[in-house]
Amino acid sequence: MKAIAVKPGIPNTLHLTDFPAPRVDEIANGRGVLVRVLRVGVDGTDKEINAAEYGQAPPGCDFLVIGHEGFGQVEAVGPNVTEVRPGDYVVATVRRPGSSIYDLIGTNDMTTDDTYFERGINLRHGYMSQYYVDDAEFIVKIPQGLREVGVLLEPTTVVEKGIAQAYEIQRRLRVWRPRRAAVMGAGTIGLLATLVLRLKGLQVTTFGKTPKPYLNSELIEAIGATYQSTDELSIIAGAKKHGPFDIIFEATGFSPAVFDSMQALGKNGVLVLSSVTGGDRRIEVPADKINLDFVLGNKVMVGTVNARLWFFFTQYSRLFESRACALRTGDVGSIPHSASALHWVQHGRWRSPAHCRHSA
Amino acid sequence: MKAIAVKPGIPNTLHLTDFPAPRVDEIANGRGVLVRVLRVGVDGTDKEINAAEYGQAPPGCDFLVIGHEGFGQVEAVGPNVTEVRPGDYVVATVRRPGSSIYDLIGTNDMTTDDTYFERGINLRHGYMSQYYVDDAEFIVKIPQGLREVGVLLEPTTVVEKGIAQAYEIQRRLRVWRPRRAAVMGAGTIGLLATLVLRLKGLQVTTFGKTPKPYLNSELIEAIGATYQSTDELSIIAGAKKHGPFDIIFEATGFSPAVFDSMQALGKNGVLVLSSVTGGDRRIEVPADKINLDFVLGNKVMVGTVNARLWFFFTQYSRLFESRACALRTGDVGSIPHSASALHWVQHGRWRSPAHCRHSA
Numbered sequence: 001m002k003a004i005a006v007k008p009g010i011p012n013t014l015h016l017t018d019f020p021a022p023r024v025d026e027i028a029n030g031r032g033v034l035v036r037v038l039r040v041g042v043d044g045t046d047k048e049i050n051a052a053e054y055g056q057a058p059p060g061c062d063f064l065v066i067g068h069e070g071f072g073q074v075e076a077v078g079p080n081v082t083e084v085r086p087g088d089y090v091v092a093t094v095r096r097p098g099s100s101i102y103d104l105i106g107t108n109d110m111t112t113d114d115t116y117f118e119r120g121i122n123l124r125h126g127y128m129s130q131y132y133v134d135d136a137e138f139i140v141k142i143p144q145g146l147r148e149v150g151v152l153l154e155p156t157t158v159v160e161k162g163i164a165q166a167y168e169i170q171r172r173l174r175v176w177r178p179r180r181a182a183v184m185g186a187g188t189i190g191l192l193a194t195l196v197l198r199l200k201g202l203q204v205t206t207f208g209k210t211p212k213p214y215l216n217s218e219l220i221e222a223i224g225a226t227y228q229s230t231d232e233l234s235i236i237a238g239a240k241k242h243g244p245f246d247i248i249f250e251a252t253g254f255s256p257a258v259f260d261s262m263q264a265l266g267k268n269g270v271l272v273l274s275s276v277t278g279g280d281r282r283i284e285v286p287a288d289k290i291n292l293d294f295v296l297g298n299k300v301m302v303g304t305v306n307a308r309l310w311f312f313f314t315q316y317s318r319l320f321e322s323r324a325c326a327l328r329t330g331d332v333g334s335i336p337h338s339a340s341a342l343h344w345v346q347h348g349r350w351r352s353p354a355h356c357r358h359s360a
Numbered sequence: 361m362k363a364i365a366v367k368p369g370i371p372n373t374l375h376l377t378d379f380p381a382p383r384v385d386e387i388a389n390g391r392g393v394l395v396r397v398l399r400v401g402v403d404g405t406d407k408e409i410n411a412a413e414y415g416q417a418p419p420g421c422d423f424l425v426i427g428h429e430g431f432g433q434v435e436a437v438g439p440n441v442t443e444v445r446p447g448d449y450v451v452a453t454v455r456r457p458g459s460s461i462y463d464l465i466g467t468n469d470m471t472t473d474d475t476y477f478e479r480g481i482n483l484r485h486g487y488m489s490q491y492y493v494d495d496a497e498f499i500v501k502i503p504q505g506l507r508e509v510g511v512l513l514e515p516t517t518v519v520e521k522g523i524a525q526a527y528e529i530q531r532r533l534r535v536w537r538p539r540r541a542a543v544m545g546a547g548t549i550g551l552l553a554t555l556v557l558r559l560k561g562l563q564v565t566t567f568g569k570t571p572k573p574y575l576n577s578e579l580i581e582a583i584g585a586t587y588q589s590t591d592e593l594s595i596i597a598g599a600k601k602h603g604p605f606d607i608i609f610e611a612t613g614f615s616p617a618v619f620d621s622m623q624a625l626g627k628n629g630v631l632v633l634s635s636v637t638g639g640d641r642r643i644e645v646p647a648d649k650i651n652l653d654f655v656l657g658n659k660v661m662v663g664t665v666n667a668r669l670w671f672f673f674t675q676y677s678r679l680f681e682s683r684a685c686a687l688r689t690g691d692v693g694s695i696p697h698s699a700s701a702l703h704w705v706q707h708g709r710w711r712s713p714a715h716c717r718h719s720a
Contacts, residue, residue, distance in 0.1 A: 101535055102533070102535070102628075105534060105535060107533075107534060109658070110533055110628060110658055111627075112626075112627045112628055116656075165532055165658075168531065168532040169529045169532060169660070171528065171531070172525055172528040172529060173462070173467075173470055174465060174467065175461055175462070175465060255647035255648045255650070255651045255652075256647060258647065258650075258651045259645075259647060266472075267471075267472045268462075268470060268472055273651055273654050273655050274655060275651060275655060276652060276655060276656075277647070277648040277649075277651045277652045277655075278648070278652060279648040280646065280648055280649065281646075281647050281648040282644050282645065282646050282647060282648075283644065283645065283647045284642050284643065284644050284645075285619075285642065285643065285644075285645055285647075286640070286641075286642050287615035287616060287618065287619060287637070287641050287642060287643045287645075288615045288637040288638070288639040288640055288641040288642075289637075289640065290615070290618075291615045291618045291633055291635060291637045291663075292615075292636060292637045292638060293663075294633050294661070294662075294663030295633050295634060295635060295636060295637075295663040295664065295665050296476075296636075296663070296665050297663060297665075298469070298470055298525075298662070298663055298664060298665060299662070299663045300529070300660060300661065300662045300663075301654070301660065301661045301662075302654075302658070302659070302660045302661075303651075303653075303654030303655040303656070303657060303658055303659045303660075304655065304658060305655050305656050305657075305658060
């Protein structure tokens with residue numbers, strides 16, 4: 001079968017490859033699920049992997065199939081699979097459990113292990129192939145009605161987990177009624193964070209680099225948020241105009257924005273960091289001021305990675321909403337239409353939204 | 361009466377002054393409590409106020425009496441005071457309520473107001489005077505048996521509030537069993553944080569600048585913690601040796617230590633910031649790495665200021681413990697012995713522990 005892979009550790013090795021399709025009996029205990037891939041989303045992490053800043057091949061392998069935002073249809077199941085059957089639409093989670101207590105209680109997104117096993121990212125092949133197989137344990141059934149947006153489930157869970165962390169943290173305040181939110185970055189995660197925060201009733205300002213209007217700024221404004229280009233107004237100046245922000249979701253992939261966000265946060269505010277920044281950038285920061293404002297304002301910053309299975313099973317409603325908002329971002333065609341995925345990852349932008357719809 | 365004051369906004373104006381003692385009937389509704397000051401602790405904030413980096417005089421006044429860690433004895437009470445009576449030992453809280461929802465529900469340490477009213481710090485005279493008067497609402501009775509350590513109650517509440525915030529935040533993990541803690545700074549707050557974390561059963565490494573042995577390193581080791589001089593090992597190298605740290609309490613007053621602490625934090629760790637850094641220091645930081653580690657490790661940083669009344673009423677047990685540990689730090693004699701306080705604030709170190717005991 002065809003697949004899109006990189007050679008981890010060497011920049012710009014993205015290539016189309018071919019290897020035997022997996023079989024359902026490769027999974028133990030008759031629990032295998034063979035999935036035909038219909039769509040795969042791509043994001044900044046894929047670009048970082050292709051830039052060799054992140055990601056490792058599976059043991060014994062010199063390539064890594066990328067793609068961690070998958071959507072597909074069950075082709076076959078093992079004899080002990082009761083959760084799904086052939087024809088069902090499904091999404092598979094990304095991270096596989098390690099051995100820490102957090103992995104054992106079903107929260108592998110909080111693992112304290114040093115090694116992460118993540119499909120399409122680290123040590124496990126991803127979903128940018130015609131087929132994949134996995135244990136039914138990690139397969140989430142998607143209602144038929146969500147066929148058009150199912151590929152957004154994985155990035156939606158990342159956003160939902162981050163925001164859930166923020167709300168759990170803020171229980172410490174006894175009373176917390178956030179009003180103004182900022183989202184840093186207008187890529188897939190930024191768009192979905194904008195959507196989720198709007199659905200919670202917050203005023204949202206989403207900061208992106210590109211001057212408006214363009215597709216993403218239009219999507220943002222269509223759901224009642226404000227788009228602010230940082231070419232016109234810096235994050236800190238933007239916070240003076242649109243803030244102070246009770247919650248900020250950082251998703252730029254650009255670490256200087258993280259330190260600007262610390263300064264854009266209001267009193268009792270919470271800053272959620274979700275960007276993967278695998279480089280070695282160093283910057284100068286106003287250290288006294290950042291610290292003093294955190295202390296006097298009782299502010300919180302929380303990092304968040306991935307999402308556990310629970311979020312996959314509970315976030316359908318967001319997908320219905322996202323469909324209603326026509327928010328379909330960064331998803332690419334299935335493998336037979338892999339050219340657009342290659343183009344996106346290599347050039348940082350998807351080529352043609354109209355051609356990226358379901359095509360299996 | 362005598363008092364120690366500064367002229368806010370002008371560096372190094374610490375001076376002994378004299379003005380009329382307050383009267384119990386200055387407080388409305390017969391709720392006044394007149395307190396004779398027995399001891400006042402001093403800390404880094406006092407130094408910052410004397411350096412004109414922080415603090416404002418009360419309205420209509422050109423000086424600010426400093427001192428926010430007070431301990432005294434009730435001299436007189438208004439007719440409607442039932443909580444304390446003359447002869448009782450008492451401590452007064454520092455911050456006075458503003459108007460935000462957090463002030464209204466008794467958590468003025470979480471205020472979202474822009475203006476803080478804090479005795480001895482901002483807009484209200486402090487306790488480094490022979491007498492002060494306040495509303496019974498803000499006066500906490502101290503058991504006779506805690507006479508020797510009562511002056512430590514205020515800084516203990518700062519530590520307890522910060523650590524309580526950390527534990528509340530970590531409820532998000534479902535399971536959190538911290539083992540290794542670090543305390544940055546070995547001043548009053550650092551010593552008390554070391555004590556509180558030791559009492560929770562953690563292994564504690566306390567980082568200070570001064571090479572050991574000296575008084576504070578000996579106190580730290582006497583309670584079973586490890587003292588690490590940053591002259592010998594940087595915070596980041598120290599974390600490799602003694603960490604990774606599940607919780608870090610930052611109390612150096614030196615903002616570069618904050619950014620080093622971010623890098624010394626373990627996975628799922630929580631960094632509590634308590635230093636007031638009123639300067640304008642800028643430093644270079646490894647931005648990509650700090651952000652990436654926060655994201656992949658689900659780490660949290662929380663700022664904490666002050667403590668609400670609740671912590672004053674609930675922290676006696678810590679004081680009994682601190683007495684048992686002979687941990688008496690930074691407290692200075694009452695006003696008649698004010699020379700040592702002047703010396704401490706001006707030179708950053710108290711002159712003679714033996715002479716700083718109770719002397720009223």
